[in-house]
Amino acid sequence: MPLHNLNPNQLKAWNSLKESASKAENDSILEYFESDINRFENFHVKFNEFVFDYSKHLISPNIKSELLQLAEEAKLKDAIEAYFTGDKINQTENRAVLHTALRQSKTTSIEVDGENIVLKVEAVLQQMQSFVDKVHSGEWKSYAGKTFTDVVNIGIGGSDLGPNMVTEALQYYNKGLKTHFISNVEGDHVHQTLKKLNPETTLFLIVSKSFTTQETLTNANTVREWFLNDTNKESIKDNFVAVSTNLEAVKNFGIASDNIYPMYDWVGGRYSLWSSVGLSIALSIGFENFKALLKGAEEMDQHFRNADFSENIPVISALISIWYNNFLDAESEAIIPYTQYLQKLAPYLQQASMESNGKSVDRDGKKVNYQTGNLVWGEPGTNSQHAFFQLLHQGTKLIPADFIGFKNSLFGDKKHHDILMANFLAQTEALLKGKTAEEVRKELESKNISAEEVERLLPFKVFEGNRPTTSILIDKLTPRNLGSLIAMYEHKIFVQGVIWNIFSFDQWGVELGKQLANSILNELKSKTSTGTHDQSTEALMKLYKS
Numbered sequence: 001m002p003l004h005n006l007n008p009n010q011l012k013a014w015n016s017l018k019e020s021a022s023k024a025e026n027d028s029i030l031e032y033f034e035s036d037i038n039r040f041e042n043f044h045v046k047f048n049e050f051v052f053d054y055s056k057h058l059i060s061p062n063i064k065s066e067l068l069q070l071a072e073e074a075k076l077k078d079a080i081e082a083y084f085t086g087d088k089i090n091q092t093e094n095r096a097v098l099h100t101a102l103r104q105s106k107t108t109s110i111e112v113d114g115e116n117i118v119l120k121v122e123a124v125l126q127q128m129q130s131f132v133d134k135v136h137s138g139e140w141k142s143y144a145g146k147t148f149t150d151v152v153n154i155g156i157g158g159s160d161l162g163p164n165m166v167t168e169a170l171q172y173y174n175k176g177l178k179t180h181f182i183s184n185v186e187g188d189h190v191h192q193t194l195k196k197l198n199p200e201t202t203l204f205l206i207v208s209k210s211f212t213t214q215e216t217l218t219n220a221n222t223v224r225e226w227f228l229n230d231t232n233k234e235s236i237k238d239n240f241v242a243v244s245t246n247l248e249a250v251k252n253f254g255i256a257s258d259n260i261y262p263m264y265d266w267v268g269g270r271y272s273l274w275s276s277v278g279l280s281i282a283l284s285i286g287f288e289n290f291k292a293l294l295k296g297a298e299e300m301d302q303h304f305r306n307a308d309f310s311e312n313i314p315v316i317s318a319l320i321s322i323w324y325n326n327f328l329d330a331e332s333e334a335i336i337p338y339t340q341y342l343q344k345l346a347p348y349l350q351q352a353s354m355e356s357n358g359k360s361v362d363r364d365g366k367k368v369n370y371q372t373g374n375l376v377w378g379e380p381g382t383n384s385q386h387a388f389f390q391l392l393h394q395g396t397k398l399i400p401a402d403f404i405g406f407k408n409s410l411f412g413d414k415k416h417h418d419i420l421m422a423n424f425l426a427q428t429e430a431l432l433k434g435k436t437a438e439e440v441r442k443e444l445e446s447k448n449i450s451a452e453e454v455e456r457l458l459p460f461k462v463f464e465g466n467r468p469t470t471s472i473l474i475d476k477l478t479p480r481n482l483g484s485l486i487a488m489y490e491h492k493i494f495v496q497g498v499i500w501n502i503f504s505f506d507q508w509g510v511e512l513g514k515q516l517a518n519s520i521l522n523e524l525k526s527k528t529s530t531g532t533h534d535q536s537t538e539a540l541m542k543l544y545k546s
């Protein structure tokens with residue numbers, strides 16, 4: 001069943017939400033709490049080791065019903081089934097979207113073009129496990145007969161951001177191999193990384209779904225040349241492994257066919273960390289932990305597929321985002337994890353969300369007349385408190401934020417953890433309550449300053465409050481919980497795309513820049529110029545060449 005091409009602004013609920021928004025602008029979240037002593041009870045969802053609290057939002061019970069109605073009218077239930085069962089919902093590339101199949105239990109069957117892909121997934125997982133176990137036990141040795149100490153993932157976008165974020169997030173579970181990520185085509189980035197490495201003990205993973213990406217191939221060739229300085233082509237089979245759908249191109253690069261881990265076109269790059277693209281993750285944390293990551297994601301998949309929308313975390317999270325983006329003119333949302341381990345979560349979500357939903361034509365190819373993908377950004381707390389929280393508290397922009405915190409730290413240092421989490425709780429409360437002029441006046445009057453000075457300082461010290469946050473409180477940062485958290489965001493992005501009536505799984509918008517870069521590169525290498533560029537680009541090219 002294809003996705004229904006329903007434009008949201010033709011839906012009844014969309015129009016009632018518009019009306020509700022014009023009134024809600026003067027509403028107060030604090031008053032919502034005052035008028036409902038069970039608001040927390042009614043506005044939170046428990047799932048495994050997660051508590052998802054969305055009570056601190058500018059969403060009244062009536063607005064919540066209208067948002068849930070919007071999901072119904074957009075036929076979200078049908079869309080979710082189409083997504084999980086392998087319909088070719090990526091219609092501009094004629095592909096199914098089945099990253100969920102990568103973490104589904106072996107007993108299910110999902111067919112793509114008449115083939116049960118769950119069996120294929122299982123075979124690749126076994127190939128990965130055997131490799132990871134051999135590297136860890138020292139059975140798989142380098143060309144020099146040594147055990148590996150370092151792994152380098154060479155890839156970009158989805159072939160970098162997910163594995164990079166997860167290996168960093170789960171470094172507490174690391175089994176001993178150091179991981180490095182080379183992504184940018186910047187030579188300095190490559191050489192800086194290579195400086196730390198010994199070819200005799202370094203394993204290279206070249207990860208590229210297409211195996212045509214300019215950055216990855218340039219970097220892979222540079223690394224291969226560096227490697228061949230000390231050794232010969234025969235040694236490549238011991239130290240180089242590739243992950244790709246383009247088996248021919250990988251073989252031409254010189255990688256042994258046994259060292260190629262397949263990917264499939266029904267997995268988009270930005271949703272691929274669950275596949276063999278996650279080899280660096282499995283090498284870092286061990287295969288059992290990698291399986292736990294998949295398990296956590298599968299549990300979130302089941303929750304998303306089966307829970308009623310009113311109790312469904314990804315659905316609610318997407319509806320909250322749509323509420324602010326489409327009805328209250330918020331342009332961005334912040335991701336604030338209260339753990340340094342998740343410092344790469346925001347960059348990862350930038351690709352997942354903005355490459356997916358940064359679209360301005362609907363599924364009929366017509367220009368939309370409503371907002372789609374929002375801007376996603378963030379940094380861990382408490383660092384971000386000392387950076388951009390000023391703007392969250394007193395700036396002119398409405399920025400809903402996800403606060404992600406853990407009940408337990410990994411090393412069990414309670415003194416630090418209590419301080420960290422006190423900040424988490426204090427910030428969400430401060431954003432909610434603010435500080436009124438009366439409170440500020442009282443505080444200033446208790447100081448030894450003149451009445452004039454009190455009035456002069458007062459406006460600068462007022463906090464309007466009423467600034468919305470979601471609190472996601474999780475027991476502990478484990479592979480399983482991280483799997484659930486990432487899957488939660490993946491499904492949120494999917495729901496947004498369904499309601500916005502856009503295609504979330506293609507990325508044509510990145511092509512033009514790639515084409516132009518190739519033609520400009522030819523001109524940078526030659527003495528002459530084609531003169532076909534705009535005035536500014538021509539001038540800058542000239543300056544660069546001079």
Ligand SMILES: O=P(O)(O)OC[C@H]1O[C@](O)(CO)[C@@H](O)[C@@H]1O
Pocket residue numbers: 155156157158159207208209210211212213216269270355507510
């Ligand atoms: O894995 P590949 O084919 O090298 O592509 C890398 C990335 O480039 C893009 O195609 C465009 O940025 C992403 O979608 C993808 O994750």
